[in-house]
Amino acid sequence: RTLSLEREDSYVGNFHPCSVHRPADTEGKDMASGCGRRARACTLLWIGIGLIGCGALQPPIFSARVRNVAVRSRAHLFPSDPAGVSPDATVGRRAALDNVMRSVFSAATVFSAGPFGSARAAVDVESLVETKPVEMKSFLDPMGFFSIRVPKIFYILRRSAKGDLPDASGKGRRGASIFTAGNLAKSEVVAVERFPVRVLLEDEGIRADGDISTFPAIAQPLAVATLLTQRRERERGGGAGAAGSSTRTKLIQDSVKMSEDGRTLMFDLRTAVEVQKPELQQEMTGRSELVRITFARAELRSGDGNLMVCYASGLETDMEGPDGPALRDTIDSFAIYDTSSVVIKQ
Numbered sequence: 110r111t112l113s114l115e116r117e118d119s120y121v122g123n124f125h126p127c128s129v130h131r132p133a134d135t136e137g138k139d140m141a142s143g144c145g146r147r148a149r150a151c152t153l154l155w156i157g158i159g160l161i162g163c164g165a166l167q168p169p170i171f172s173a174r175v176r177n178v179a180v181r182s183r184a185h186l187f188p189s190d191p192a193g194v195s196p197d198a199t200v201g202r203r204a205a206l207d208n209v210m211r212s213v214f215s216a217a218t219v220f221s222a223g224p225f226g227s228a229r230a231a232v233d234v235e236s237l238v239e240t241k242p243v244e245m246k247s248f249l250d251p252m253g254f255f256s257i258r259v260p261k262i263f264y265i266l267r268r269s270a271k272g273d274l275p276d277a278s279g280k281g282r283r284g285a286s287i288f289t290a291g292n293l294a295k296s297e298v299v300a301v302e303r304f305p306v307r308v309l310l311e312d313e314g315i316r317a318d319g320d321i322s323t324f325p326a327i328a329q330p331l332a333v334a335t336l337l338t339q340r341r342e343r344e345r346g347g348g349a350g351a352a353g354s355s356t357r358t359k360l361i362q363d364s365v366k367m368s369e370d371g372r373t374l375m376f377d378l379r380t381a382v383e384v385q386k387p388e389l390q391q392e393m394t395g396r397s398e399l400v401r402i403t404f405a406r407a408e409l410r411s412g413d414g415n416l417m418v419c420y421a422s423g424l425e426t427d428m429e430g431p432d433g434p435a436l437r438d439t440i441d442s443f444a445i446y447d448t449s450s451v452v453i454k455q
């Protein structure tokens with residue numbers, strides 16, 4: 110209060126500016142008040158930097174608004190006093206503030222897709238996040254049919270109960286499946302089927318005469334992959350066929366590959382699962398349909414006339430992440446053992 114009265118009198122000429130006396134406690138309060146004002150000014154500056162970086166403010170608007178605020182705030186934060194700020198110093202600080210704004214704008218444009226701060230970032234943040242590979246574990250079939258590697262978190266079920274295993278015709282309570290592994294939380298499944306080659310052909314009305322030890326001897330690779338797809342759809346549809354199911358599975362023709370010896374056939378499937386509310390699906394996931402991707406590998410290496418097929422499937426959204434390479438590794442690790450000289454009890 111004493112300081113304000115002295116200042117008021119000094120302005121009307123009663124006191125000389127240099128004769129103003131400031132008690133020690135008042136000087137401390139002035140310093141604290143000044144630090145607070147400067148801290149608030151720095152906070153506003155960093156908020157502006159953040160808004161430009163995320164594209165929430167366009168640089169021309171940002172520059173004009175901040176300049177106006179800065180000019181108005183200059184007089185409020187740093188009013189003229191007897192210690193005084195010269196007009197030249199005020200202009201110099203405004204120029205410095207403008208230079209800071211230009212530097213902020215230049216730095217912000219590096220992270221923007223367009224020259225005026227587009228909302229789309231040029232740097233994909235997700236691509237900077239390191240993705241860890243999925244841990245795998247090995248499984249050796251106790252009956253000596255095959256070995257495989259699956260993700261470590263997958264449950265494993267090797268059917269051994271009477272009736273669960275397929276008979277000589279490749280049929281059982283679980284169809285031709287002898288092995289299942291998966292992750293129920295993500296609907297990812299790995300299945301191994303075993304059935305005679307002649308059954309595959311006879312179910313389609315094809316006579317199984319002659320050599321059927323290699324895929325080229327049976328039919329063209331694309332035709333064999335189509336037969337396997339149709340058989341899988343019939344078993345999944347409970348015998349009603351693919352037309353009676355709620356899925357639409359298509360063979361990806363470009364994915365069909367065969368080994369040089371003609372005993373390994375690989376192909377991929379794309380299944381569109383029917384959803385009751387496509388609009389809600391679009392709103393929640395950004396996609397109007399639910400799609401499953403299946404990797405398949407068929408082997409004719411058992412030597413006993415049986416065909417063994419491994420399927421690894423998951424949702425397309427999960428397959429685009431680390432789960433896709435993990436399930437591909439599962440298919441690549443699928444190995445068949447020669448059981449031609451082994452007597453197997455069904």
